[in-house]
Amino acid sequence: MRNNNDHFSGDLFDQANEWYHRLHGDSVTEADRRAFCEWCAQSPDHEAAWEEVQTFAADIRMTLARPPVQATVPSLRRARRLRQSVLAIGMAAIALMVFVQMPSxxxxxxxxxxxxxxGERRTIALADGTTVILDTDxxxxxxxxxxxxxxxxLHGEAWFAVHHDAQHPFRVLSGNGRITDVGTRFDVRHLDQTTTVAVxxxxxxxxxxxxxTLPPDHLRLNIGQGVTYGPRGLGGAxxxxxSTIASWRTGTLVFQQRPLREVIAELNRYEGSHLVLAAFSGRDRPISGTFMVGTGSKTLPALQEALGLRGLHLTPWVTVLY
Known part of the structure; x- marks a missing residue:
């Protein structure tokens, strides 16, 4: 028997987390359930780690007014640690995702x-000969x-290869601004009332x-230049x-000294499971790197390994990083 001062390792919590995700998947089998019961029976520590994962996931579901999923497992002891910071941040992020982002x-x-x-990309050929590639969402x-x-x-990101017609310039309206072009290639991104243009x-x-409230402002951009604008006006070039502009067209995201929270937010536009960053410290840690997104992407495990983050799969659609 373990006394109340003992703690199981983080590795056991990760194993229990993997079992949780596996047991709640669509392809779970009786063999999986038997293997899980054998894993639980190996040690009281295994039982305690499983109960901790169960408790944490059930608390989040009850907070979101959703009934907890019950797995067919032996009676297990309640865990002593609830990871309250993870729960609080996770609930807030999920609530914002559902009630703020989706209506717009x-x-x-x-x-x-x-x-x-x-996660979808689409290529469009306009009637004037211009090609537009739409990014995810x-x-x-x-x-x-x-x-x-x-x-x-209206929202999202698009890359333009404009058909040359000096007499009829091509315009992209985005937010409170306008991008005018005669014949070139450029990227426009419009999210959260902010537009970024890169030539x-x-x-x-x-x-x-x-x-x-906002006087007219104008800026000319040449190759290799970009600018961001929004409700507060036009920034500087x-x-x-x-070579990195619209790299998403090939399923690649390039980050240069971007805060971790922004990297996570960007990955959420592509990953199948919504990532919730629950760590209080390190959210503004600068990240540089190239990440592959899309089917078969190894971005999430690579990011976890590089930054020492653990992941809790609450459902196939929500993963909490801590």
């Missing part, structure tokens, strides 16, 4: 002419013919503001490596 996305879907779902609307050539990027080839003009 759904509204844009009713307005859009072209859409992509989570993107909504695009064509401008009326009376407004000339162009589109409105891979040629020249584009970026114009922002035309209201009493920044140098951008043209």
């Amino acid at each position: 996305s759904w509204m844009d879907r009713f307005r859009a002419d072209y859409l992509t779902g989570h 993107t909504a695009l609307k064509l401008l009326p013919e009376s407004d000339g050539r162009g589109v409105t990027l 891979q080839e040629g020249i584009v003009d970026v114009s922002v503001g035309s209201s009493s 920044q140098e951008v490596d043209p």
Whole structure:
């Protein structure tokens, strides 16, 4: 018997977490359940680790007003540690995802002419000869013919290879600004009321503001330059490596000294399981690297190994990192 001062290792918690994810999957078999019972019977520590995972997952489900999933397992002891910080951050992140992010996305879907779902990419050939590639979770609307050539990027990210027509410039409306181009290649990203433009080839003009609260501003971008704008106005031009612009087209994400929380938020646009970063410290730790996303991606385990993070699979759709 273990006394109350003993603690099982983090490795056992990870093993129990893997069993939880496996037992709640669609492909679980009777052989899996028998193997799990054998694993539990090996040691009281195994039972305690399993009970901790069960308790943590059930507490989150009850908080979200969802009944906990019951697995067919032996009667197990309750754990002594609930990892309260993980629970609090996890609940907040999941609630924000469900109640804040989704309504805006759904509204844009009713307005859009072209859409992509989570993890999807799509190539569009416009009538004027322009090619547009839509990234994951993107909504695009064509401008009326009376407004000339162009589109409105409602949300998401898109790469443009514009057909040259000096007499009829191509425009991209995004947020409170307008990107005007004659014939070039560039990327536009619009998320959370912020737009980022990066020029891979040629020249584009970026114009922002035309209201009493935000005076008009204008900036010309050349190859290898980018800019960000939003409700507070137009920022200054920044140098951008043209080879990294719209790298998502090939399933690659490149980060250069980006805070960990921003890296996690970006990965959530591609990963099948929503990642919740529950660690209080290290959220602003700068991250540089190249990550592959999409089917068969090894990004999550690589990130966990590099940063010493553990993952708790609450469901196939939510993973808490701590």
